[in-house]
Amino acid sequence: MPYTYEFPRPCLTVDCVVFGLDEQEKLKVMLIKRNLPPYKGEWALPGGFVRMSESLEAAARRELQEETGIENLFLEQLYTFGEVDRDPRDRVVTVAYYALVNLWEHRIYATTDASDAAWFPVSEMPPLAFDHSKIVQMALARLKGKVRYEPIGFELLPKKFTLSQLQKLYETILEKKLDKRNFRKKILSMNLLIKLNEVQTNVAHRAARLYQFDEQKYLQLKEKGFNFEI
Amino acid sequence: MPYTYEFPRPCLTVDCVVFGLDEQEKLKVMLIKRNLPPYKGEWALPGGFVRMSESLEAAARRELQEETGIENLFLEQLYTFGEVDRDPRDRVVTVAYYALVNLWEHRIYATTDASDAAWFPVSEMPPLAFDHSKIVQMALARLKGKVRYEPIGFELLPKKFTLSQLQKLYETILEKKLDKRNFRKKILSMNLLIKLNEVQTNVAHRAARLYQFDEQKYLQLKEKGFNFEI
DNA sequence: TCAAAAGTGTTTTATATACACCCATGT
DNA sequence: ACATGGGTGTATATAAAACACTTTTGA
Numbered sequence: 001m002p003y004t005y006e007f008p009r010p011c012l013t014v015d016c017v018v019f020g021l022d023e024q025e026k027l028k029v030m031l032i033k034r035n036l037p038p039y040k041g042e043w044a045l046p047g048g049f050v051r052m053s054e055s056l057e058a059a060a061r062r063e064l065q066e067e068t069g070i071e072n073l074f075l076e077q078l079y080t081f082g083e084v085d086r087d088p089r090d091r092v093v094t095v096a097y098y099a100l101v102n103l104w105e106h107r108i109y110a111t112t113d114a115s116d117a118a119w120f121p122v123s124e125m126p127p128l129a130f131d132h133s134k135i136v137q138m139a140l141a142r143l144k145g146k147v148r149y150e151p152i153g154f155e156l157l158p159k160k161f162t163l164s165q166l167q168k169l170y171e172t173i174l175e176k177k178l179d180k181r182n183f184r185k186k187i188l189s190m191n192l193l194i195k196l197n198e199v200q201t202n203v204a205h206r207a208a209r210l211y212q213f214d215e216q217k218y219l220q221l222k223e224k225g226f227n228f229e230i
Numbered sequence: 231m232p233y234t235y236e237f238p239r240p241c242l243t244v245d246c247v248v249f250g251l252d253e254q255e256k257l258k259v260m261l262i263k264r265n266l267p268p269y270k271g272e273w274a275l276p277g278g279f280v281r282m283s284e285s286l287e288a289a290a291r292r293e294l295q296e297e298t299g300i301e302n303l304f305l306e307q308l309y310t311f312g313e314v315d316r317d318p319r320d321r322v323v324t325v326a327y328y329a330l331v332n333l334w335e336h337r338i339y340a341t342t343d344a345s346d347a348a349w350f351p352v353s354e355m356p357p358l359a360f361d362h363s364k365i366v367q368m369a370l371a372r373l374k375g376k377v378r379y380e381p382i383g384f385e386l387l388p389k390k391f392t393l394s395q396l397q398k399l400y401e402t403i404l405e406k407k408l409d410k411r412n413f414r415k416k417i418l419s420m421n422l423l424i425k426l427n428e429v430q431t432n433v434a435h436r437a438a439r440l441y442q443f444d445e446q447k448y449l450q451l452k453e454k455g456f457n458f459e460i
Numbered sequence: 461t462c463a464a465a466a467g468t469g470t471t472t473t474a475t476a477t478a479c480a481c482c483c484a485t486g487t
Numbered sequence: 488a489c490a491t492g493g494g495t496g497t498a499t500a501t502a503a504a505a506c507a508c509t510t511t512t513g514a
Binding site: 007052056057 | 235238241283284285287313319320
Binding site: 181185209 | 463464465466467468469
């Protein structure tokens with residue numbers, strides 16, 4: 001660099017709120033047990049320092065890859081937290097992201113960076129390090145708001161899913177019951193679901209039809225001013 | 231500090247997209263002509279470096295105060311821009327905010343920090359320094375989205391306004407014509423406007439009734455689950 | 461044959477849209 | 488008296504909400 005600016009600089013990190021759905025379609029968040037101070041031994045969001053040679057989103061993806069092994073997941077910037085005392089050691093500003101991961105088709109592992117990783121239901125979160133509880137709260141609010149007018153819920157389901165799975169996903173995130181017939185009427189009327197010639201397997205009752213989200217069609221319709229809405 | 235983290239640190243700045251409405255209810259953005267390199271002599275968003283002792287929002291408010299003299303305005307975080315090469319001199323991450331200012335009741339001045347400040351209609355923006363054009367585009371999109379489901383438009387109007395002014399504000403921001411009777415029906419049915427016993431002055435036609443936004447009532451209703459929507 | 465979830469329409473209610481004329485005021 | 492924007496109501500169309508029974512399948 002030919003020149004640098006003469007100002008004191010805060011540390012800059014990224015933190016990720018990774019959401020996943022378990023088999024019972026409970027919404028969970030991935031946490032990491034810290035093996036370094038501060039807050040050693042406490043649960044925290046996966047994240048780390050931004051390197052000088054990578055963008056913020058690249059830093060978030062790298063940390064997720066390192067700590068969980070997940071690549072190519074839905075990732076979106078949430079908010080930047082910059083209270084002066086949010087880290088007891090130094091001034092640290094963190095750019096928070098939230099991610100959605102399909103737990104049916106991907107496995108998550110804990111790596112050397114982190115002593116332990118685990119999934120916690122959003123209703124049973126342990127106390128978190130730093131201001132991470134606040135970050136999770138904001139991510140939940142964002143997810144709840146966004147899932148209604150962008151088709152991001154599909155990121156949490158397997159590629160092929162049943163309408164009941166999809167409905168339960170919305171019920172979980174929106175925290176309210178939906179009417180089965182009205183839900184199906186609405187989602188099918190958008191013509192964004194491809195009805196497959198396949199059904200569920202290994203269920204102890206009538207097997208449900210499988211569907212797939214038609215992303216191509218959604219992108220086309222969006223161009224023409226279509227708005228997804230549940 | 232007893233300890234600091236050993237990582238290279240990007241510079242951290244804040245930038246503000248300040249929106250105002252002129253007398254014709256045209257939407258404008260405040261720009262500053264840079265008197266220091268890089269991009270010396272070019273137009274840019276007001277902003278500057280975050281100090282170690284202040285939060286991000288405090289930094290944004292301080293810069294606005296210094297560069298425009300405005301205090302107590304609506305200010306909300308927009309997005310954080312962290313591409314590696316967005317500043318030619320050094321790695322600079324910027325937290326962008328957008329602000330809404332009532333130009334009817336406040337004056338804006340340019341100060342010593344900035345050689346010049348001016349308002350530009352959003353449809354006639356000059357080329358901007360750094361990635362500031364992108365930031366303005368995102369702020370416009372945010373404003374357009376948010377004005378429909380949060381009562382933030384009032385921030386751009388004088389405390390006492392006419393329904394026609396309010397309607398024109400929405401037409402300007404949403405970039406589409408609205409039906410007068412339907413608009414009035416909808417906005418009045420929310421019972422969030424206080425009908426004053428006053429009318430416009432100095433107009434060459436029938437003077438319109440003045441209204442005032444009832445923020446107290448809005449906050450109460452919001453608690454109970456009410457959603458503002460235009 | 462029983463349990464468990466899949467699948468399917470119609471009626472009612474609420475909300476959004478379309479639409480045109482008279483009124484009050486200042487020049 | 489005229490130009491300018493202020494102010495008002497109804498009918499239609501569309502979308503949301505409420506609501507219950509039959510079907511299929513595996514255990």
